[in-house]
Amino acid sequence: MSDIRVGLIGAGYIATWHADALTATPGVRVAAICDVSEPAARGMAEAHGAQPFTSVGALIDSGTCDAVHILTPPHLHKPLAIQCLRAGLHVLVEKPVATSAADTREILAAAEAAGRRFHAGHNFLGLPGYERLKGLVEDGALGRLSACEISYALPLSPLRSGPFNLWLLREPRNLLLEVGPHLMAFAVDLFGAPEIRFAEATRPVMLPGDDPRPQAFRILARAGGVEITLTVSLVETQDDRSVTLRGSSGRARLDFASDVLVVERENSSDLVVNPLRKQLDLGWQHLREGGRNALKQALSLNQKGPYALSFRGMDAAIYARLSGPQDARFSGSSAVTVMQALDDALALIPPAALSVKAPAVQTRKPRPTAMVIGGTGFIGRALTRRLVSDGHDVRVLSRGRSGPFPDLPDAVETVGVSLNDLDGLTEAMTGIDVVFNLAKSLDRTWAEALVNDVGVATRIGMACEQAGVKRLIYTGTIASYDMSDPGVTITEDTPFPDDMSDRNLYARSKAECERQLMKLHHQRGLPLTIARPGIVVGHGGPLQHWGIGRWHGAGAVRIWGPGDNILPFVLIDDVADGLVRMAARPSAIGESFNLIGEPMLSARGYFDALHEALGARIRVSSGNLTAFFLSDAVKYGLKKYALRKRGVVRPSRADWKSRAHFSPFANDKPKKMLGWSPETDRSAFVAQAITHANLMGF
Structure with a gap:
């Protein structure tokens, strides 16, 4: 065909x-x-x-x-x-x-x-490195195989910071069903149907409502005379996604996340030269594998990374043989074997480790007067719980009908309404006094942002008008400011740049949302208040916070800039408190507030505090903003002129400097107008932002 x-x-x-x-x-x-x-x-x-x-x-x-x-x-x-x-x-x-x-x-x-x-x-069975590994097995190059270890150690941040309405978090078993097929597919393809001998689920973490989910699995199996160990670790850990085969003639390790295959063999040199020769051979292999992958990605303009190659290999194998014999790696019968092995493993895990906490029994229907759009996100969850603690019932708008509030059935209802449906939004706002719009979109072009972010924010504003909502609190971002000049202190009176066409899409889109909503306020009386939180930290937030720098796994980060300037951190509970106060103050209508905590930590100070509190030394390096910009400019040129991609955002050095948050903020306005009091004690701030935030998952 x-x-x-x-x-x-x-x-x-x-x-x-x-x-x-x-x-x-x-x-x-x-x-x-x-x-x-x-x-x-x-x-x-x-x-x-x-x-x-x-x-x-x-x-x-x-x-x-x-x-x-x-x-x-x-x-x-x-x-x-x-x-x-x-x-x-x-x-x-x-x-x-x-x-x-x-x-x-x-x-x-x-x-x-x-x-x-x-x-x-x-897809990982289509990886070039895996095909080479399988060739070694079939050729007998590793000798008689005795053991196989397959690992999937990669942080899964939704376990600790959400979103919690994902399928993989609905039941504990879903976590193994989500990750396990990658590992079990390797075992089945290499050795056939495995006999599962032991399985356990460990390192539980509590989801909202104290509903535990395991963050680690271990499975022992046997197939084809080979002892197989499968390990899953989803806490903040060094990335180790690998297949290791031990045989009588050699040991092979495939890093299937990086498509790197290294084979360790003995040599016949004497006792002095033997260890040196072995390490030189391993070093040469790593250099060869790394160099080949770097060259491949460079020549393909970053279109042939390992993950992309795994899908290409899978599709090539499938569609080249669609009318001939089916490739056994991706066949339906292989899928049955993989899923049966996972079923067998789940059956051996003690039921207590896979149990779901029964949701609290509803004794009455909620009577919401507040609506939170984006209520399943980091800020939205904290805000919803704060509103409930203040005695309010809340309606949460979500893509589905499940949310992270199983312990609050009397006070929180979750409804699924499309943000593109004006009539549906208006109906959902019936009886609502205040709407908090925390929604955001992740777009790749300005045209998409105008539809998915600006259009949605405007539509929500119009629905508030039609439903007679008394207050709309829109959450923008401090990223819309030009924060590149350390000599300029930013207040709510500081204007956004006149031309934001060279700013990142998130900053530009949020600024345009504010502009359109303010137009509705001035022209039609929309009861609007705008909040701009700083770098929000605390329980429920991620370790790998991209407001601080570019992360490389859980153990290394390149800070935006030198990292010595004080960053606009703010605690999540202080943000929720500020949002609630905005809704309660009539004088806040038509105003905007930058929710920035008291000056506390620089980026380097934050990581020093993290090490002191948790014993986790993260490798921190300064980021040269000019180098970031030049790299971005090269990518821009390649995407636009070589790959002919449309809607690519033109980079600017000012945008990169702004990410470093060089400009200090003044938080006088929310303190004076709202009576807002963010945390002032450094030790208390560190305790809430780091010590008790469960950033590592263990």
Whole structure:
């Protein structure tokens, strides 16, 4: 089959990787994008020359596809896969392909009945380094294998800082189902169906409502005469995603996150030269692997990183053989074996480690007078709980109907309303006195930001007008200011730059949101107040805070600038207090407030305090802002002129300097007008920002 037309069902984060890989696969093109969010489907479809759809039925009826990739949350995989197979489409299903082996068998049976292919999205099996590793095994280059260790050690920040309404956090078992297929797929492909001998789930962390989730799993198995250990660690840890094989003639380690394969073998030199020769050989291999990967990414303009190559390898293997023998790595029968092994492991884990805390029993229906849009986020969660503690019932707007408030059923209701639906928003605001808009969008172009951020903020303002809301609190950002001059103290009277076309999209978009909402205030009387929090820290926030610098895993950070100037930190509880006070003060209408804590710490001071409090020494280095800018300028040129990407934001040195927060802030206005009192004691600040914030997860 030539010119295979593929549709993507689901336009989230992972869809971009699939789309890019399919575009690079010979004889394949992306023909359709389907998502319940029409803007998401349309935006991605336009970027790839595809047709947008908002229902799978409409995609099927259009006849535009020969195959689909199902990229939705896992609990939707089985019905969608079966629907598409019965309609005559081949399917690839992202991992986990289903939530159980039984469901996976149903998908495979539907594929066999329809005479179509069912593929599992175990993308790392398509990595070039893995193919070389498997070749070593098949050639016997490692001798007789005795042991295999497969590790997935990578921080999963949603466990500690949210969002908590993700599928993988709904049940403890979902965490293993989310990560486990990567590991188990390696074991199954190398050795066949494993016999699971032991499994445990450890290092629990409490989600909101004191609902525990494990952050580590360990599984012991045996297959093909090989002892297999699978380890998952999701706390803040050094990245170690690897497959290590030990044989009688050598030890091979594949870093599948970096596509680096290194083989350690003995040599026949004497006792003096032997260890030196061994280390020189390992050093040469690392140099070769690193150099080859760097050259590959440079020549491809960063289009061939390891993760991208894994998807390309998977798609190439699948679509080159769509009409011939199926590649066993990605076959439906392999998927069944993988999921059965995970089911067997889950069955051996003590039930207490996988139990879900029963939600509190509702004794009355909430009678909300406050609405929080973006209530499942870091600030939104703290604000919602503060409102409840003050005696208010709250309506939280979310993409789904579940939220991080299982312990507050009498006071918090979560409703799912599209932010693009003016009538739906207006109806949801019925009976609401105050609306807190904490929503933000992550856009790649200014055109997208105008629709998804500015358009949404304006629509929420209009809904507040129609519903008769007494106060709208909009949360902007201090990033909209020009903070590049240490000699300029920023107050609420400091204007944003007149021309923000060369500022980062987040700063520019938030400034435009404020401008449009203020226009509604001045022209139509919208009861608006604007809040601009600083760098928010505290319980529920992330360790890897990008307001401070560029992070490289959990152990290294490059600060924006030298890192010696005082940063505009503010505690999360102080932000919630400021927002509540804005809603309670009639004099705050038409005003804006910068919620900046008292001067406390520089970036370097923050990391020194973190080391002192937690015993975690993070490698901190200064970031040369000119170098950041020049690197960004080169990327801009390549994206715009070499890759022909549209809507690329032109970088500026001023924007990079602004990220360093050189300009100090004055917080007199919120203290005077609102009676706001942010934390003044340094030790108390550090205790709340770091010591008790559970930044590491353990």
